[in-house]
Amino acid sequence: MRTGLTPAEALASVLSHTPVLASERVECAAALGRVLVEPVASGRDLPPSDNSAMDGFAVRAADLEQASPDSPVELKLAFEIHAGGIPERPLEAGECARILTGAPLPEGADSVVRQEDIEAEGPRVRFQQPVPNGEHVRRRGEDTRVGETILEAGTRIGAAETGMLAALGRSYVAVHRQPRVAILSGGDELVEPDGDVSGGRIVSSNSYSMAAQCRLAGAIPQYLGIARDSPEALEELLRAGLASDVLVSSAGVSVGDRDFVRPVLEKLGCRLEFWGVQMKPGYPLTFGLFPEGTSGLNPLTFGLPGNPVSAMVTFEQFVRPALLHMAGHTALHRPTLDVTVGETLRKKAGRLHFVRVTLERRGKEVVARSFGNQSSGVLRSMCDAQALLIFPAEASELPRGGRARVQLLDETFLASRQPAF
Numbered sequence: 292m293r294t295g296l297t298p299a300e301a302l303a304s305v306l307s308h309t310p311v312l313a314s315e316r317v318e319c320a321a322a323l324g325r326v327l328v329e330p331v332a333s334g335r336d337l338p339p340s341d342n343s344a345m346d347g348f349a350v351r352a353a354d355l356e357q358a359s360p361d362s363p364v365e366l367k368l369a370f371e372i373h374a375g376g377i378p379e380r381p382l383e384a385g386e387c388a389r390i391l392t393g394a395p396l397p398e399g400a401d402s403v404v405r406q407e408d409i410e411a412e413g414p415r416v417r418f419q420q421p422v423p424n425g426e427h428v429r430r431r432g433e434d435t436r437v438g439e440t441i442l443e444a445g446t447r448i449g450a451a452e453t454g455m456l457a458a459l460g461r462s463y464v465a466v467h468r469q470p471r472v473a474i475l476s477g478g479d480e481l482v483e484p485d486g487d488v489s490g491g492r493i494v495s496s497n498s499y500s501m502a503a504q505c506r507l508a509g510a511i512p513q514y515l516g517i518a519r520d521s522p523e524a525l526e527e528l529l530r531a532g533l534a535s536d537v538l539v540s541s542a543g544v545s546v547g548d549r550d551f552v553r554p555v556l557e558k559l560g561c562r563l564e565f566w567g568v569q570m571k572p573g574y575p576l577t578f579g580l581f582p583e584g585t586s587g588l589n590p591l592t593f594g595l596p597g598n599p600v601s602a603m604v605t606f607e608q609f610v611r612p613a614l615l616h617m618a619g620h621t622a623l624h625r626p627t628l629d630v631t632v633g634e635t636l637r638k639k640a641g642r643l644h645f646v647r648v649t650l651e652r653r654g655k656e657v658v659a660r661s662f663g664n665q666s667s668g669v670l671r672s673m674c675d676a677q678a679l680l681i682f683p684a685e686a687s688e689l690p691r692g693g694r695a696r697v698q699l700l701d702e703t704f705l706a707s708r709q710p711a712f
């Protein structure tokens with residue numbers, strides 16, 4: 292087991308041991324946020340035929356070449372085509388056909404003149420100007436062509452992809468499985484939210500923040516409950532988690548004499564890869580693997596520190612990228628932003644600090660301000676923070692007005708109260 296890794300080394304270790312989960316077939320309508328295992332090719336041309344982009348008249352552009360306000364051209368109104376209909380016959384020279392948006396263009400026609408550009412209507416229609424060949428015509432296959440790859444493997448399915456799968460006539464799609472994450476918390480002081488908090492007990496808030504972080508990462512949390520501070524209690528709950536893809540526990544990974552997570556994991560056959568990451572908050576983070584063969588199950592195992600902010604920050608930095616990788620995503624990390632430091636920050640050189648900051652737009656700049664109390668027990672700091680400011684390990688001061696990088700925890704920071712138009 293390694294110890295004292297930099298956050299980058301720890302992340303590299305986690306990802307090097309994280310598999311990509313196998314494929315499953317799901318209904319397209321329920322595939323939002325999932326990642327395609329295979330490319331999706333089009334089995335059809337879309338649109339299926341040349342069709343009209345406007346309500347108007349299908350014409351042969353050559354018929355209108357001489358049209359002008361002084362000398363309009365009259366074409367015989369031959370028939371009508373609506374969306375969902377089929378032209379009854381080809382369009383002959385000297386004819387036009389009434390056509391509605393989405394209706395297939397009749398053979399012989401090459402262009403559409405908008406209804407608004409015609410003055411009189413009747414058995415004969417008058418055109419006062421020429422029309423460029425192809426005007427207001429949507430070409431067969433201009434969206435998708437038969438055989439063309441439309442969505443690459445690895446694509447995250449969003450709203451447009453969901454619509455496209457439907458347009459291609461797909462009902463099911465192969466996507467990576469969602470990681471199942473067993474979550475447990477350890478500590479004699481912990482109770483559930485409706486529990487008795489007399490005698491120094493506190494609610495196991497980590498259980499809930501971790502489960503929520505799982506869901507936000509597209510994983511399926513399975514809450515195992517609270518383990519008391521004994522090796523036996525911990526072993527029982529950890530065993531229950533071995534059937535999951537990932538096991539996440541909080542607390543009991545430090546050096547206290549009631550910190551049993553590491554010895555119990557090892558007893559169960561877990562190979563600990565590292566303990567201790569040069570970061571604040573979150574130093575005691577533990578990561579291990581159950582090698583193949585240990586009862587056939589090999590969940591990735593994260594022992595997160597117990598302090599509420601440490602648990603959340605280490606989840607963000609290490610568990611979340613692993614969950615995304617498992618589900619087939621390639622962009623594993625939160626977006627970052629370069630910001631102006633709003634007030635001078637100081638620390639001892641040595642560990643990288645993740646500083647909880649609020650962000651404020653000031654003209655073209657974004658200014659980051661530290662949430663006053665950076666204690667790892669103050670969960671409020673995570674409620675108020677919009678980002679984590681990266682205070683590099685070797686730096687001891689980030690002066691006011693200087694530049695720094697933040698990791699956006701919540702993209703709604705970019706959401707605006709004002710419309711864009």
Ligand code: AMP
Nearest residue numbers: 476478495496497498542543544597598
């Ligand atoms: P430990 O790692 O057990 O020393 O816990 C460190 C700190 O985190 C202690 O103050 C615990 O009370 C607190 N803590 C541990 N587990 C949780 C939890 N599930 N929810 C909230 N706080 C916790």
Ligand code: MG
Nearest residue numbers: 477478542543
């Ligand atoms: Mg404890």
